[in-house]
Amino acid sequence: MNGLVLEGGGLRGMFTAGVLDAFDEAGLKFDGIIGVSAGALFGINYKSHQRGRAMRYNIAMRKEPRYMGLRALMKTGNIVSPHFSYHVLPFEIDVFDKDAFEADPTDFWMVCTDVLTGEPVYHKMSEFNHHEMEWCRATASMPAVSTPVEVDGMTLLDGGMVDAIPLKKFQEMGYDRNIVILTQPRDYFKKKMKITWLIKLLCRKFPMVGKCMARRHIMYNEELRYIAEEEKKGGTIIIAPERPLRIGRTELSEKKIRRVHQMGYEAGKKFLSTPHTKDFV
Numbered sequence: 001m002n003g004l005v006l007e008g009g010g011l012r013g014m015f016t017a018g019v020l021d022a023f024d025e026a027g028l029k030f031d032g033i034i035g036v037s038a039g040a041l042f043g044i045n046y047k048s049h050q051r052g053r054a055m056r057y058n059i060a061m062r063k064e065p066r067y068m069g070l071r072a073l074m075k076t077g078n079i080v081s082p083h084f085s086y087h088v089l090p091f092e093i094d095v096f097d098k099d100a101f102e103a104d105p106t107d108f109w110m111v112c113t114d115v116l117t118g119e120p121v122y123h124k125m126s127e128f129n130h131h132e133m134e135w136c137r138a139t140a141s142m143p144a145v146s147t148p149v150e151v152d153g154m155t156l157l158d159g160g161m162v163d164a165i166p167l168k169k170f171q172e173m174g175y176d177r178n179i180v181i182l183t184q185p186r187d188y189f190k191k192k193m194k195i196t197w198l199i200k201l202l203c204r205k206f207p208m209v210g211k212c213m214a215r216r217h218i219m220y221n222e223e224l225r226y227i228a229e230e231e232k233k234g235g236t237i238i239i240a241p242e243r244p245l246r247i248g249r250t251e252l253s254e255k256k257i258r259r260v261h262q263m264g265y266e267a268g269k270k271f272l273s274t275p276h277t278k279d280f281v
Contacts, residue, residue, distance in 0.1 A: 010249025018264020
């Protein structure tokens with residue numbers, strides 16, 4: 001089965017959105033998609049065939065205080081406003097195409113972190129409704145700047161803490177030919193966070209969050225090595241920026257959003273010019 005694995009990274013995910021827009025234009029089809037954090041939030045637009053939507057609403061909302069930023073954090077305790085961003089924007093402002101999403105046969109998965117156990121949670125999203133948007137909120141809720149999300153009896157945060165590039169999990173689920181879209185260049189190597197102590201302090205009610213963040217660089221670099229090894233074996237294709245994207249996780253600069261999206265679009269078009277494309281059409 002053909003799979004698509006989407007890393008997170010906040011607004012670095014505009015690179016992913018650009019690649020996916022190029023893919024959608026070409027009619028590439030996948031049996032399954034798995035996204036982490038922003039990879040999931042932007043990836044759902046691929047299943048609903050809404051090219052340009054991720055870039056469009058992020059540009060439109062860049063000056064909206066209810067959307068994302070310090071004012072949202074001070075008012076709601078979340079860097080991304082929970083109600084406005086997940087329950088107003090996709091239902092009333094830039095409306096998500098529920099019917100197209102649910103009609104498309106592609107299986108869509110997302111990764112969250114159970115903050116009580118420190119283990120990954122893999123959720124299949126088959127419908128689009130308010131309940132499923134809580135799962136979307138959970139996968140993208142960054143620790144220390146987001147409150148944990150209570151959904152289906154679990155307490156969840158960003159999946160990138162424990163499985164940032166879930167290729168191995170997707171392979172275990174039966175997806176043997178995969179495209180992995182990264183939001184960092186191939187030579188990127190994650191260093192240990194200097195503010196782990198602060199995250200532990202801010203998340204002291206959930207000690208497993210601090211433990212996960214303390215070893216996140218180890219997990220991430222191990223996954224980078226794994227996907228590189230899998231690419232050499234065949235069956236895995238990596239698409240990554242050729243240089244650092246230079247956009248912050250929550251940086252709503254129209255110029256940067258458009259630039260990063262264009263970089264992704266060009267990377268997608270470049271892939272489409274290779275013989276590998278035939279495996280996904």
